[in-house]
Amino acid sequence: xNQILIDRDYCKGCGLCIRACRxxxxxxxxxxxxxxxxxxxxxxxxxxxxxxLCELFCPDVCIRVEKKEAGHA
Amino acid sequence: xxxxxxKYIRKEALxxxxxxxxxxxxxxxSFVRAxxxxxxxxxxxxxxxxxxxxxxxxxxxxxxxLHTLHGRxxxxxxxxxxxxxxxxxxxxxxxxxxxxxxxxxxxxxxxRNIDLTVIMMSNYIYGMTGGQKAPTTPFGASTKTSxxxxxxxxxxLYPLVRAAGATFYARAxxxxxxxxxxxxxxxMEHKGFSFIEVLSPCPxxxxxxxxxxxxxxxxxxWYEEQVVVLSRAVPEAPEGKIGLGILYEDNSRRxxxxxxxxxxxxxxx
Amino acid sequence: xxxxxxxxxxxxxMQGNEACARAALAAGCSFMAGYPITPATEIPxxxxxxxxxxxxxxxxxxxxxxxxxxxxxxxxxxARAMTATSGPGYTLMQEGISxxxxxxxxxxxxxxxxxxxxxxxxxCSAQDAVMQVRYGAHGDYELIALTPSSVQEAxxxxxxxxxxxxxxxxxxxxxxxxxxxxxxxxxxxxEEVEVFxxxxxxxxxxxxxxxxxxxxxxxxxxxxxxxxxxxQLHNEQGLRAGTEADICxxxxxxxxxxxxxxxxxxxxxxxxxxxxxxxVLVAYGSVSRTALAAVRKARExxxxxxxxxxxxxxxxxxxxxxxxxxxxxxxxxxxxxxxxYLREIQRVTGADKTSGFSSIGGRYPTPDEILTVxxxxxxx
Numbered sequence: 001x002n003q004i005l006i007d008r009d010y011c012k013g014c015g016l017c018i019r020a021c022r023x024x025x026x027x028x029x030x031x032x033x034x035x036x037x038x039x040x041x042x043x044x045x046x047x048x049x050x051x052x053l054c055e056l057f058c059p060d061v062c063i064r065v066e067k068k069e070a071g072h073a
Numbered sequence: 074x075x076x077x078x079x080k081y082i083r084k085e086a087l088x089x090x091x092x093x094x095x096x097x098x099x100x101x102x103s104f105v106r107a108x109x110x111x112x113x114x115x116x117x118x119x120x121x122x123x124x125x126x127x128x129x130x131x132x133x134x135x136x137x138x139l140h141t142l143h144g145r146x147x148x149x150x151x152x153x154x155x156x157x158x159x160x161x162x163x164x165x166x167x168x169x170x171x172x173x174x175x176x177x178x179x180x181x182x183x184x185r186n187i188d189l190t191v192i193m194m195s196n197y198i199y200g201m202t203g204g205q206k207a208p209t210t211p212f213g214a215s216t217k218t219s220x221x222x223x224x225x226x227x228x229x230l231y232p233l234v235r236a237a238g239a240t241f242y243a244r245a246x247x248x249x250x251x252x253x254x255x256x257x258x259x260x261m262e263h264k265g266f267s268f269i270e271v272l273s274p275c276p277x278x279x280x281x282x283x284x285x286x287x288x289x290x291x292x293x294x295w296y297e298e299q300v301v302v303l304s305r306a307v308p309e310a311p312e313g314k315i316g317l318g319i320l321y322e323d324n325s326r327r328x329x330x331x332x333x334x335x336x337x338x339x340x341x342x
Numbered sequence: 343x344x345x346x347x348x349x350x351x352x353x354x355x356m357q358g359n360e361a362c363a364r365a366a367l368a369a370g371c372s373f374m375a376g377y378p379i380t381p382a383t384e385i386p387x388x389x390x391x392x393x394x395x396x397x398x399x400x401x402x403x404x405x406x407x408x409x410x411x412x413x414x415x416x417x418x419x420x421a422r423a424m425t426a427t428s429g430p431g432y433t434l435m436q437e438g439i440s441x442x443x444x445x446x447x448x449x450x451x452x453x454x455x456x457x458x459x460x461x462x463x464x465x466c467s468a469q470d471a472v473m474q475v476r477y478g479a480h481g482d483y484e485l486i487a488l489t490p491s492s493v494q495e496a497x498x499x500x501x502x503x504x505x506x507x508x509x510x511x512x513x514x515x516x517x518x519x520x521x522x523x524x525x526x527x528x529x530x531x532x533e534e535v536e537v538f539x540x541x542x543x544x545x546x547x548x549x550x551x552x553x554x555x556x557x558x559x560x561x562x563x564x565x566x567x568x569x570x571x572x573x574q575l576h577n578e579q580g581l582r583a584g585t586e587a588d589i590c591x592x593x594x595x596x597x598x599x600x601x602x603x604x605x606x607x608x609x610x611x612x613x614x615x616x617x618x619x620x621x622v623l624v625a626y627g628s629v630s631r632t633a634l635a636a637v638r639k640a641r642e643x644x645x646x647x648x649x650x651x652x653x654x655x656x657x658x659x660x661x662x663x664x665x666x667x668x669x670x671x672x673x674x675x676x677x678x679x680x681x682x683y684l685r686e687i688q689r690v691t692g693a694d695k696t697s698g699f700s701s702i703g704g705r706y707p708t709p710d711e712i713l714t715v716x717x718x719x720x721x722x
Contacts, residue, residue: 138580
């Protein structure tokens with residue numbers, strides 16, 4: 001299963017990663033970032049296909065997908 | 074942080090000053106990917122900017138940064154480039170900075186065809202100062218200095234910059250970050266005045282004043298509907314849509330620093 | 343200090359403007375961006391050929407805004423960079439000067455003063471940019487202004503300007519005027535000149551950490567330093583510190599003190615018969631030659647007059663002025679303006695014993711006119 005890492009220090013909760021994801025992996029959560037923004041989280045990480053669109057769309061370069069080798073999503 | 078960002082972003086300058094959902098952040102994101110793919114060394118490039126949200130970009134990059142005055146980025150970049158002609162000089166600017174107060178420097182630098190890559194982040198507004206109208210604001214749009222509706226037509230940037238003499242013009246959008254990265258790469262590789270117009274939404278001021286979007290995602294959805302990625306199959310944007318792609322490239326014109334080098338050679342003989 | 347050979351040396355006859363241009367090349371200036379404006383135009387015209395011969399860059403840009411900014415960019419590219427202008431053009435450059443002051447960018451501006459205000463009298467001389475040079479750009483700061491009075495000084499002071507700019511990381515203004523710029527005189531150019539070459543050789547993250555003299559390292563781009571140059575008030579690493587009053591206060595104070603604490607190195611003046619003088623004239627630029635002639639005539643007429651000729655007017659060399667004028671009963675400041683530098687002298691020597699003599703509107707003072715004023719002053 002891929003891991004989605006969101007940096008709590010820099011996330012501003014803009015939600016563009018949620019918009020970018022075509023698989024419905026991400027959703028807005030209840031945890032707050034360091035800047036006191038509501039943060040997204042990987043609600044359905046098993047659905048992640050590792051396309052990296054969330055990484056491309058993040059205006060704060062603070063989301064990263066760590067792809068896991070064996071098997072698949 | 075993704076690997077390109079790890080390599081090229083100055084951590085001590087973080088967090089980005091950009092608002093949540095600001096397109097400029099995606100431009101920086103795409104830029105670090107572009108220079109990673111081009112394998113740009115730390116002493117190979119310098120970044121110059123003016124004043125405005127867009128002009129904060131170079132501060133976050135691990136390269137020599139010249140954060141100049143409103144409208145003067147291109148002028149300072151020209152001085153830097155002519156004394157270091159082998160280096161890549163990238164100008165980060167905004168629509169107001171580049172085409173408003175900086176307009177004169179823009180058209181003359183284009184006329185000279187000096188080898189600069191200008192990444193102009195256009196959000197149709199003056200964002201840093203709170204949302205006043207810009208030379209790109211649509212007619213009738215409501216902003217802090219046009220509450221009754223903008224009384225001016227905006228510039229048509231592509232004809233303007235091309236007529237001034239630019240030998241490379243690309244239009245990109247942060248709704249299409251891969252094409253944006255590719256446009257940046259092509260612009261940087263082009264030897265001559267390269268202008269990249271990037272549609273980069275401002276959810277905070279333009280989003281609220283000109284439009285009435287309540288979230289960045291809503292605004293990006295709307296932007297995505299306005300643009301069309303041009304290709305061989307779709308060479309021109311249909312009526313009412315904005316075309317994205319390399320709109321113009323000319324490799325036949327002399328580049329300014331090359332001319333200076335010729336003059337120097339002749340004079341020194 | 344490094345030695346540089348001049349391209350052409352020996353005794354020559356030339357205009358002040360050409361002397362400035364030759365001095366720039368002698369100093370190793372390799373970038374000039376300018377715009378035509380009377381009475382400075384001969385400088386870009388000369389350099390439009392000679393700069394290329396020296397392997398440098400000359401650009402005639404679209405306006406003075408572009409010029410001063412291109413000079414700043416070139417300076418960070420490692421070049422000794424300059425521009426030349428007058429009245430309205432110098433006014434356009436103020437934003438750039440403020441930026442150069444705050445970012446501590448070394449550069450030289452030759453301002454050949456002409457009649458003002460506004461378009462004024464393009465072909466007549468004046469000294470009406472004196473206060474502007476000091477206070478024209480916004481912000482609290484000091485900078486250095488040199489006032490040549492002859493073609494030889496136009497050469498010598500321009501040469502020195504580049505050194506001062508690099509030494510103190512500050513914009514330096516060569517405040518010439520139309521008389522100096524357009525007069526042709528004999529000048530002697532040495533075979534070799536010495537220039538300051540103390541550039542920073544290492545790599546640092548503390549771009550703006552001052553040394554013992556209050557001056558940060560002279561950095562260049564593309565040397566591995568990845569410098570952040572920003573017009574916003576910043577910390578020593580170049581990052582914006584606008585909300586931190588301590589850091590900003592310290593920076594603003596340092597920008598002035600790096601010069602004020604080194605007036606012994608910066609100040610330069612010549613004195614003529616001031617030791618026993620009853621009346622001391624304080625003058626600068628082309629007027630100082632007229633003043634000297636008047637002082638000589640006064641002495642012949644039995645009046646104990648002397649002249650303090652200032653070669654650097656900003657920062658104000660207060661100690662020098664105070665000491666030279668201490669025993670004088672009167673101080674007289676002849677200028678081609680309505681008393682711009684008079685105010686500074688009065689501040690130092692006391693308004694009671696200090697008065698001015700204004701020649702404006704394109705009227706050049708004559709030695710006899712100044713002598714008349716000296717007599718009046720002595721009588722009262």
